[in-house]
Structures are given as structure tokens and as C-alpha cells.
Amino acid sequence: MSAPESAPREEGIDAAAARAAEVAARHADAVDREGQLPDQALQSLRAEGLLGLLVPRRFGGPELPLRDVVNVCRRLSEGCAATGLIFAMHQSQSAVAIAHAGDSDWHGGLLARMAAEQLLVASATTEGATSGGIRTSACFLDQQGDGLHLHKAGAVISYAPAADVFLVSARRAEDAAPSDQRLVAVLREQIALTPHTPWNPLGMRGARTDRYDLAVRCGAEQVYAEPFSVHMSQTMLPTSHLLLGAVWFGIAVAALGRARNFLRHRNRGGAPLNPIANLRLAEGETLLQQMHHSLAACMALYEHPGRATGTERLVAFNTLKVGASELVVRITDIALRICGIQGYMEPGDFYLSRHIRDAHSAAVMVNDDRILGSLSTVVLAGPLDRDL
Numbered sequence: 116m117s118a119p120e121s122a123p124r125e126e127g128i129d130a131a132a133a134r135a136a137e138v139a140a141r142h143a144d145a146v147d148r149e150g151q152l153p154d155q156a157l158q159s160l161r162a163e164g165l166l167g168l169l170v171p172r173r174f175g176g177p178e179l180p181l182r183d184v185v186n187v188c189r190r191l192s193e194g195c196a197a198t199g200l201i202f203a204m205h206q207s208q209s210a211v212a213i214a215h216a217g218d219s220d221w222h223g224g225l226l227a228r229m230a231a232e233q234l235l236v237a238s239a240t241t242e243g244a245t246s247g248g249i250r251t252s253a254c255f256l257d258q259q260g261d262g263l264h265l266h267k268a269g270a271v272i273s274y275a276p277a278a279d280v281f282l283v284s285a286r287r288a289e290d291a292a293p294s295d296q297r298l299v300a301v302l303r304e305q306i307a308l309t310p311h312t313p314w315n316p317l318g319m320r321g322a323r324t325d326r327y328d329l330a331v332r333c334g335a336e337q338v339y340a341e342p343f344s345v346h347m348s349q350t351m352l353p354t355s356h357l358l359l360g361a362v363w364f365g366i367a368v369a370a371l372g373r374a375r376n377f378l379r380h381r382n383r384g385g386a387p388l389n390p391i392a393n394l395r396l397a398e399g400e401t402l403l404q405q406m407h408h409s410l411a412a413c414m415a416l417y418e419h420p421g422r423a424t425g426t427e428r429l430v431a432f433n434t435l436k437v438g439a440s441e442l443v444v445r446i447t448d449i450a451l452r453i454c455g456i457q458g459y460m461e462p463g464d465f466y467l468s469r470h471i472r473d474a475h476s477a478a479v480m481v482n483d484d485r486i487l488g489s490l491s492t493v494v495l496a497g498p499l500d501r502d503l
Contacts, residue, residue, distance in 0.1 A: 128179065131163040132187045140194025144462075146321035147197070147469045152277050153321045156191075156198040157235065165202075167230040169209050174223065176230035181210070181354060182414055185361045192365025193372075196473040197321025199365055201235075201274050203358035208236040208282050210354040211346050212300060221336040225280070225300055237278035239329060240298075240343075243269020248485075250347070251293035255286035258335060265299070265331040269311070273324040279303050283331060284343050296343035305333045318472030319480075353417050353428070355481075356436040360410050363443040363477050367406060370470040371399045374450035377457065377465045392453045399449040406442050409435050430493060433486050440477030447474040 139156035146153045160166055168184050170176025184206050192199025209229065216222035228234055244253035254267040265285050272281070281301045286293065311326040339346065378392055413435045416423055423431065451458045451467050458467040 128165075128168075128183060128187065131165060132190050135159040135163050135165055136190045136194045139191055139198040143195035143198070143321075144469065146195060150315065150320040150323070152274060152323050153195055153198045153201070154277075156195060157201070157277055160198075160202065161233040161235075164233065166205060166233040166235060167209075169206060169213055170226050170230040171213065174226040174230055176226070181357065181417065185357055185410070185414065188358050188361040189365040189368070192362045193369040195321065196362060196366050196470070197319050199362045200319055200322050200359075200476075201277075203355070203362050204238060204273055205236050207351060207355040207358050208238050208280075211282060211298070211350045212236065212280075214350045215298075215339050215341055215346055217340055219336065219340070221334070222300065222339070229280075232279075234279040235274070235277055236280045236282065237272055237274055239267065239270045239272050239281045239301075239327075240284040241269075241271045242267055243326070245293075247271065247482075249284065250296075250344070252284055252286045252296050253293065255289045255291060256297060256299065256338065257289065262332050263299070263335050263338070265333075266329070267331075268328045270327050270329055271324060272308075272327050273322045275308055275310075275325065275327060276323065281306055281329075283329070287342075294344070297338050298343045298346055299331070299333065299338045301331050301333050301337065306331050317475060318469075319476040348425075348429075353413075353432050356432045357410065357413060357417060359477075359480070360406070360413070360435050360439045363439045363474070364403075364406050364410060366470055366474050367403055367443045367446040370447040370450040370467055370474070371396070371403060373458070373465050373467060373470075374399065374453035377454045380464075395449050395453050399446050399453075402442050402446050402449070406439055406446075409438055426493060426497065430490060430497075433490055436481065437483045437486055440483055443474045443477050447471045 135156065138159040139153060142153060142155045165187060167176045168179045169181070170178065172178045188199055188203050188206065191202050212222065212229070213226060216226060240249040241247050242253055245251050254265060257264040265283060267283065267285065280303070283299050283301050284296050285299065287295045287297045307330045309328040314325050316324065375396060378396060382388070413431055416428060416431055420428060447467060447470050451471060454465045454467060457463055457465040460466060461468055
């Protein structure tokens with residue numbers, strides 16, 4: 116695959132993101148209806164050079180700050196949440212690949228390819244044997260004479276048919292403890308994926324999240340040096356929650372935007388003013404402000420980690436995810452109440468079926484109860500009062 120003709124920074128990331136978002140929005144209904152990958156949107160992301168935004172300049176990328184990438188994610192999600200979700204997951208995995216490449220020639224070469232070829236990176240960190248938990252593994256890295264082998268059963272992977280690179284977690288060795296994990300970057304040609312029965316999900320249908328058995332044969336140099344727990348705490352947790360928060364925010368903005376357009380259309384048509392609907396629109400805006408302020412606060416914390424302790428950062432990023440997943444459902448419900456039957460029925464300019472179904476994915480993608488369970492001991496031990 117050839118490199119994009121121009122980097123997004125040269126002509127303006129906003130213009131490139133706007134073009135990709137327009138393509139994503141144009142095909143969003145078909146992607147949702149047919150449960151297919153947003154191929155046209157992915158092609159546009161590649162053509163615009165938006166998949167390699169985080170790659171450092173020394174590897175040929177634009178090295179944009181995460182804040183810019185989060186804003187692109189929000190914009191994509193307003194038009195097509197499935198496209199935004201794929202973009203968010205890809206960029207979170209890219210952040211891991213960048214932050215933990217170290218001085219490895221192989222991983223440095225991968226980063227150069229990610230920028231030049233606009234490779235799409237997917238995660239394969241879950242496993243059937245661990246019931247979806249990613250902090251332990253049953254499978255292990257097996258060094259044999261012809262390379263490193265890995266067999267993983269029941270991994271839940273999104274957009275696998277479109278991915279060029281997979282970051283796969285496993286135990287360090289056969290005799291390693293379940294929590295003694297490493298991450299390995301695997302190229303498409305080095306992995307064999309055997310799909311289980313395809314899922315027919317309620318929402319985020321275009322992300323094509325399915326369960327797979329996978330068999331890997333690759334080189335030992337493709338394993339990241341640090342434990343997977345380091346990747347999780349330092350990079351994956353904060354970036355994924357910020358990016359996913361932007362997805363939920365984008366859904367909420369789009370849904371409330373349709374509700375506002377409905378009221379404006381109704382008013383222009385000469386219908387009597389509906390003060391209750393106007394009140395609900397204002398209520399929705401207050402909740403949008405809450406989402407925005409939570410995202411902005413956590414972004415500042417990401418950019419200035421010294422302002423908080425490690426525990427405070429852990430709580431902040433996890434509560435961002437849980438809070439945003441609850442707020443997006445409330446906002447899409449408010450939008451439906453404003454639009455009434457026109458929001459309930461398809462097709463039409465004001466229907467909200469896709470937004471509502473996509474919003475409900477937020478609480479079950481990295482299940483909120485699992486996150487709250489891990490936070491419970493931290494909250495029990497820590498103070499509740501804090502200065503601004």
C-alpha cells in the first residue's frame with residue numbers, strides 16, 4: 116500500500132477529518148443495517164493519512180498529540196459510531212506500540228510501516244478461558260525451532276478482517292503465572308484466524324466484533340520487552356478511556372443535534388412552541404457539558420500526569436469511562452423523548468435507532484461492573500474529599 120500523498124498536518128487535520136467523517140456519515144446507515152465493516156470510511160481514513168497520526172516524526176509520522184486524535188475520534192463518531200470505535204481502538208493500540216517500542220529495530224520498523232502504509236492495528240487481549248478478563252492469560256508464548264508459536268482460543272476481536280497488525284497478549288512462557296504476561300505484535304500474514312459463529316450485536320454493528328481462535332507463528336523479536344501490566348497501566352488504560360469517551364461523546368452530540376434540528380424544523384413549520392421539549396433540550400445540553408468537562412479534565416491529567424498520584428489517575432480515567440457510558444444513554448433517551456415518534460421510526464431525518472443502540476454498547480464494552488469492582492477497594496481505602 117502506498118503512502119498518502121500528503122500528511123494531514125500539511126493541509127490541516129480538520130479538513131482531512133471532515134472529509135473522512137463525511138464519508139463515514141454517508142455510509143453509516145448501510146453499515147449498521149447490514150452489519151458490515153465501514154470499508155469506505157476505512158479507505159478514506161487511510162487516504163487522508165489519519166491512521167498514523169500518533170507515530171513519531173523520526174519514524175515518518177506527524178506525531179500529533181493525543182488531544183488532536185481524540186477530537187478526530189469524536190468527529191468521526193458523530194457521523195458513524197462504528198467508524199469512530201474502530202478508529203479509537205486502533206489509536207489506543209497504536210499508542211501502546213509507540214510508547215513501548217523501546218530501542219527495538221523490529222518495533223521501530225513496524226512504526227515506520229504504520230506511518231507509511233497506514234496499517235490498521237487491532238487488539239487480541241481477551242480469551243475464552245479468562246471470561247473476557249485481560250489481566251490474566253491461559254495461552255502462552257512457545258519458543259520452538261522455527262520461531263515463536265502461540266495458540267489462543269475464544270479471543271474477542273473487533274474489525275479482524277480489516278486489521279493489518281494484531282497486538283496479542285499471552286503468558287510469558289508455559290511455566291509463567293497467569294498474570295505474567297507479554298504482548299506481541301503480529302502481522303496479518305503471521306496469524307491464522309478461525310472464526311466462531313458470527314455475532315449479531317444490538318449496536319456498533321459495523322465494528323464486526325466476533326470471537327476467534329488464533330494461531331500465531333512469528334519471531335521472538337516481535338515481543339515487547341516490558342510486562343503487559345506496564346502497557347496497561349501506563350498507556351492502554353488512559354488512552355483507551357479518553358478515545359472511547361470521545362466515541363460516546365460523539366454519539367451524544369449527534370443524537371441531541373437531531374433533536375435540536377427536529378425542534379427547529381417544527382418551529383419553522385408554524386407548530387406551537389413546546390416548552391417541555393425545549394426544557395429537555397436544555398437538560399441534554401447540561402449532560403453534554405458534564406461529558407465534555409470530564410473528558411477535558413482527564414485529557415489535562417494525561418498531558419500533565421504529575422498533577423495527580425497514580426491512584427488518583429487510575430480513579431479518574433476509570434470513572435471517565437463509566438460516567439460517559441451512563442451519560443450517553445441518558446442523552447440519547449432525552450433526544451428520543453424530544454423527537455417522539457419521528458425519533459422512533461425509520462427512515463427519516465430524525466430517527467435515533469442507531470444512536471440509541473450504539474449508546475448501549477458503552478456499558479458492556481469493557482464492562483462497567485468489572486471496572487467498578489476493581490475500583491471498589493481503592494475507593495474504600497482512599498479519601499472522598501479533595502480540593503479543586
